[in-house]
Amino acid sequence: MERVISIPKPTLERLPLYYRRLLQWREEKVSIVSSADIGKNLGIDSAQVRRDLTYFGAVGRPGIGYKVEELISYLGELLGINNVNEAIIVGVGNLGRAICSYPGFAPYGLSIVAFFDIDPQIVGTKIRGHEVFHVNDLIHIVKRLKIQIGIITVPAREAQKVADQMVAGGIRAIWNFAPTRLHVPEEVIIRSEDLAVGLATLSHYLVREDLSERAEGLDRGISGS
Amino acid sequence: MERVISIPKPTLERLPLYYRRLLQWREEKVSIVSSADIGKNLGIDSAQVRRDLTYFGAVGRPGIGYKVEELISYLGELLGINNVNEAIIVGVGNLGRAICSYPGFAPYGLSIVAFFDIDPQIVGTKIRGHEVFHVNDLIHIVKRLKIQIGIITVPAREAQKVADQMVAGGIRAIWNFAPTRLHVPEEVIIRSEDLAVGLATLSHYLVREDLSERAEGLDRGISGS
DNA sequence: TAGTATTCGTGATAATTTTCACAAATGCTA
């Protein structure tokens, strides 16, 4: 249980932020950045940045910094986003449609290749040129296409049922937006996004007039300045 | 800088989860729960739950547990969601509309009372019976209504501009969905939701066939089982 | 070439968060 050096969870949450900023720098033809540059840009301590980057192959040069291109490549590899990750989405409602139409996930390797719903009004319509299938066909299609990632954007009470179907189809990772805890076999990975958490913490900090103490976290956190 | 006992950040992220589950229990007429009940339901260690609950007034009774009603009340107070928090949203595109139409934030006190966009095709249309205003009117309206919370769902390159306007209007807390770092005065609270982080961590765990080691975090985390 | 200014990598330390484990409180039963 202590065999391989794994990446600390907080680090793992920062890496995608580095990745995004690095893509920008590449656009801007910046080829070298220092840990201080990265840190200043993202509000993260530079020592933290260096530490984070040592958890995988990244090597910088003293006095110089890190090669943008190299970091992008390493990060892409580590995050599994150099190659395209095909996914399906279940629940083409308000949130589901927003996610489907969002181009911002493409740089992270996401490609949604099939869409499912249960509403007869929605099944059969087209999203980005693709037909929306009935959720009853989910298992079959997922198996045939060997999809590994499933996105759940159905109401909470339906989420477990959908997760079960995904698992039955062989899906290995679930990105869940329904505010409920899902039970899946141990080998299936779940990431739940719970936006209400963000809202509640925001409102908490607001209610404490007590401004003297506010957290500083950046990525997920609350911050002034 | 160490004056008041403040709530640890990880705890603060768990409290909304407790809150949601407690609302459910109340629905189901459950009046008492133990830390073990809460923990089992949310995949959190029961000692952790107890510890979390001690950070604010919550008091349980040995041998019995905690009163659901009481916890809800305490949590609602602490999270600032007992009273309604009025907010505005800027950017009524795909994500903005999804958020506006979502009823799931109401239990967390959110009430979106004004909608803004810049697109002439969108300005003047109605959302839930309310007219969408032009973003130029933002400062004025925010001041008049004394709004404290602003939600940003515009493209990243526009986000800073919008944030500046919010600040100028007197907004004290910003819930930001644009994938960019915002710079605001120190007294303004920012919470950024970055969905790409979730996607990237999911894909990272997927790429490590190395299943032997996966994290266990629940709320924001990755978990099997 | 020597001197200067950067910036990395990292051991050591500090701070934070989680988990353990147990005394004390409570209710139930006989």
Next chain:
DNA sequence: TAGCATTTGTGAAAATTATCACGAATACTA
């Protein structure tokens, strides 16, 4: 009332994460 089963609250220990601080590596300049 005594004994038993629960469950809380919390010190103390463990684990994790962040920060400090400095030697070594590198480029640049004169």
